[in-house]
Amino acid sequence: MVMQISAEKLCLHLKSHGRRLTKARRAVIEYLFKVSAPVTAVDIIENLHNKGLQVNKTTVYRELEFLVKMNVVNEVSISKQIMHYEVSHLDHHHHLVCDKCGCIQEVDTSAVEMEMTKLESRVLGLGFKIDHHNLEFFGTCADCK
Amino acid sequence: MVMQISAEKLCLHLKSHGRRLTKARRAVIEYLFKVSAPVTAVDIIENLHNKGLQVNKTTVYRELEFLVKMNVVNEVSISKQIMHYEVSHLDHHHHLVCDKCGCIQEVDTSAVEMEMTKLESRVLGLGFKIDHHNLEFFGTCADCK
DNA sequence: TTGACAGATGCAACCCAGTTGCAATAATAT
């Protein structure tokens, strides 16, 4: 389970662990916290660029890799073309993805999660230790219907 | 819901719908039915090659696209690098993927599916029509633990 | 059996998300 933290707290946390607070890192983190939705590396680069901050794509990919390793950002597989990234919130949630317009909504899956916890202990008895899961829903949103 | 069919029945079905039974198509379909597990385009090409059947990767990708469109093959997102494909069986199922050795097992998710059906009707009330979902579990298999 | 049509194929070039190696830069501690 991940702490619920703000962008500033995260920056301080990183700093106290020997990480440096560069313009790029700060901007990527702030953007991820601000949008609070699954975004792509391209989205991030574009946003920083619009702010007048020139950051190389390699830097962004490395920063994302780093934040995922630090468990403060999750990879979200909602497109088969490109990876999305989202701040790890306290509440484990999943998404409704519209196949037509691509919009993304969060959805409450607590009842489903409860069944998955049972499944988890069941397969643990069979020798498989589940560590995490992917779950995304696809369909048509209210606006596109 | 998809008919439970064999490779031969599928071929006949395709033929009766104006499709041609080429060596490549037949071989791809037979392989997918034989392995009955999520495989990649590369796996397929390799298998055909080992059988002495030279098939271009473009052909394989086009065949997979076609079979997905025909609803007899599903795309399975268990790797962020490469897409997997699997014959659509009557029983809707999901997978346990070992993060260490990459092995894939099927898992019974019927209880989870029941909760997802409830979720589905709940979000339908909110205007979102769910069409399909992705669900895969990741962790460590019995052999790798 | 033959010929023609349209589906299927191969090829080469391409697209694009993501990665790598390495030299240069810059944030921090002293």
Next chain:
DNA sequence: ATATTATTGCAACTGGGTTGCATCTGTCAA
């Protein structure tokens, strides 16, 4: 101010997947 080392930019690369187009080949009707 300086040394240390994390971070960055660049350019080239990787690899899954796609596209356009000329060619081929299953299929079927005559």
